[in-house]
Amino acid sequence: MAYYYFSTDRICTVSDSEDSNKSAEEEKFADYQCYICYEISLNIQECKTCERIFCNRCIDDITKSKPPGTEVPCPNNCVPWALDKPHRSVRNAIETIEFYCVNHSKGCSLKLKVHNAEQHIQNECEYTMMRCLNEGCVKEMLRKDLKKHFEEEC
Ligand SMILES: [Zn+2]
Numbered sequence: 713m714a715y716y717y718f719s720t721d722r723i724c725t726v727s728d729s730e731d732s733n734k735s736a737e738e739e740k741f742a743d744y745q746c747y748i749c750y751e752i753s754l755n756i757q758e759c760k761t762c763e764r765i766f767c768n769r770c771i772d773d774i775t776k777s778k779p780p781g782t783e784v785p786c787p788n789n790c791v792p793w794a795l796d797k798p799h800r801s802v803r804n805a806i807e808t809i810e811f812y813c814v815n816h817s818k819g820c821s822l823k824l825k826v827h828n829a830e831q832h833i834q835n836e837c838e839y840t841m842m843r844c845l846n847e848g849c850v851k852e853m854l855r856k857d858l859k860k861h862f863e864e865e866c
Pocket residue numbers: 746747748749750751766767768769770771
């Protein structure tokens with residue numbers, strides 16, 4: 713599909729439920745969420761002091777927002793912010809978590825694991841929003857509608 717690019721800002725969502733009461737399943741995930749963005753990622757580090765998990769993307773964002781050489785405190789106020797690879801049991805647990813696809817509310821019924829979520833959403837999910845890349849066309853639509861758009865409308 714060379715004509716299109718995906719646009720999504722989130723890879724996974726733990727639940728599609730709107731209400732604030734967390735299900736038992738969501739509670740279970742809470743231990744594995746990034747303390748900053750609440751997403752679950754395989755690329756994580758753990759603060760050795762408070763044992764909170766941070767994804768590498770958030771760590772990068774925070775570090776880059778400070779002048780080089782400045783000491784960056786843990787967002788949970790631990791100083792210094794000493795990061796380490798989380799225990800294998802944590803990494804194993806994350807590997808087994810099943811998520812709804814981020815496009816669940818748009819109609820995708822698949823459940824994904826972290827290691828295949830990105831591939832699914834970027835390259836496979838019929839319910840990912842895509843933009844037609846034909847010159848002059850700025851239409852956005854679900855991946856499943858692109859073929860028809862491209863062949864019949866654009
Ligand atoms: Zn994060």
